[in-house]
Amino acid sequence: MTVVEIVDQVTAWAQKEICEKVRLKMPPENDKDSDSAGYDYTMVTPTAFSLFIPSKEKLPPAVLSPIPSLCVRILEGEDSLTDKSGGITLEFCLSTWNPGIHGQDILFPDEKDHSIVHQWTGAEAKAYYQRHYEGWRDAWNWVDVTLRALESHLDINGIEIDQSAGIKFYPLKEQESIPDFYPFWFACVQFGVRRPLVRNIPSYQHLL
DSSP, X not given: OOHHHHXXXXXXXXXXXXXXXXXXXXXXXXXXXXXXXXXXXXXXXXXEEESSOOOGGGSOTTOOOSOSEEEEEEEEEEEETTTTEEEEEEEEEEEEEOOEEEGGGOEEEOSSOTTOEEEOOSHHHHXXXXXXXXXXXXHHHHHHHHHHHHHTOSEETTEEEOGGGOOEEEEOOBTTBOOOOTTEEEEEEEEEEEEEOOOOGGGGGGGO
């Protein structure tokens, strides 16, 4: 299996097993004044992208925003010439947006059945907004979803997960420091996959 095929397969799997398990806040079209009352947002299913996150003008028609999203990245790869196998280290970069508490984030228990909750609605709820830095929880709760998906599978669409490599997870860093991109939040999950090597080079020509 080629490197491109692996990236495509992993991205498709991540969309189904990780992105479609959650709904997250999408920033408004004009994200300028995040401190105003009535600062609205939409809940969407994140999109999985391969290698890079496109800008708004380059998004596929069905995708509303580049964030929230999951980006599948290649960190490194290595092929063994002795056992005819190879390995690729991949990274999922999770991107979320959350500037604070909106009125529709607030839930109230049902007066008769406290196991049922209702979303706060109406003009007062729409006008309510409280800015804070707790939005990081969205990214790290999504990391937990990602870890459960990876740890409960031995393979990704037939691609073997390298159990010996383990799984690493960490905040996004720039020059060894954690940057502040409020109200955007980022976290990463790293793991490895294995692939058999095919030495019949002519069989790859139709892919180039």
